[in-house]
Amino acid sequence: MIFKLLFFSLINHVWAYSYTGKKWNNPSTLKVYYDSSLNQTNNAGYTYASIFSDALYQWMDKLNYKILFTQVSSGNDIFLHVSNWGNIGWDGQADWYYNGNLIYYAAARLNTYYSNGYQFNTARGVAVHEIGHVLGLDHVSNTYAVMYHTTSGRVPTIPATDDINGVKNLYNF
Numbered sequence: 001m002i003f004k005l006l007f008f009s010l011i012n013h014v015w016a017y018s019y020t021g022k023k024w025n026n027p028s029t030l031k032v033y034y035d036s037s038l039n040q041t042n043n044a045g046y047t048y049a050s051i052f053s054d055a056l057y058q059w060m061d062k063l064n065y066k067i068l069f070t071q072v073s074s075g076n077d078i079f080l081h082v083s084n085w086g087n088i089g090w091d092g093q094a095d096w097y098y099n100g101n102l103i104y105y106a107a108a109r110l111n112t113y114y115s116n117g118y119q120f121n122t123a124r125g126v127a128v129h130e131i132g133h134v135l136g137l138d139h140v141s142n143t144y145a146v147m148y149h150t151t152s153g154r155v156p157t158i159p160a161t162d163d164i165n166g167v168k169n170l171y172n173f
Helices: 002-011 048-062 120-135 161-170
Strands: 029-034 068-072 078-083 092-099 102-111
Touching: 029 048, 048 068, 048 102, 048 120, 048 161, 092 120, 102 120, 120 161
Parallel strands: 029 068, 029 078, 078 102
Antiparallel strands: 092 102
């Protein structure tokens, strides 16, 4: 019985992380442009600027400030915006522009069709997830990772251990 219990506890957490195959050459300071659409307030009373700001802060804090996100008015690395794209099946999305496997520009967006009805933590969870993509993480099947593939069923709304370890490993922190 002790052997079975020990074996089960050793295999219980095997989720880890997954990569998109893309990453920043030097992510130490990434310039972020906040589109004016982020001034919108969702139905819970939070601006999208505050939602994205907290999402960026959560990544910086959990990565011990090895990556810094700096808000700029031009010359950005990352473009953040929101819009109502309608009932199309996604509440957030990220895109990259890259050369080989190196990202030189990325965008993260929230679909207000869904996120207007979200409380702060849920909306932040979507923003944290999309920033995870911007950093080079892909979807995982672990509901206890922010990179879980859907908002429904995802437990954390901030980077979890697997997410953090994935970025640290990707950038050799």
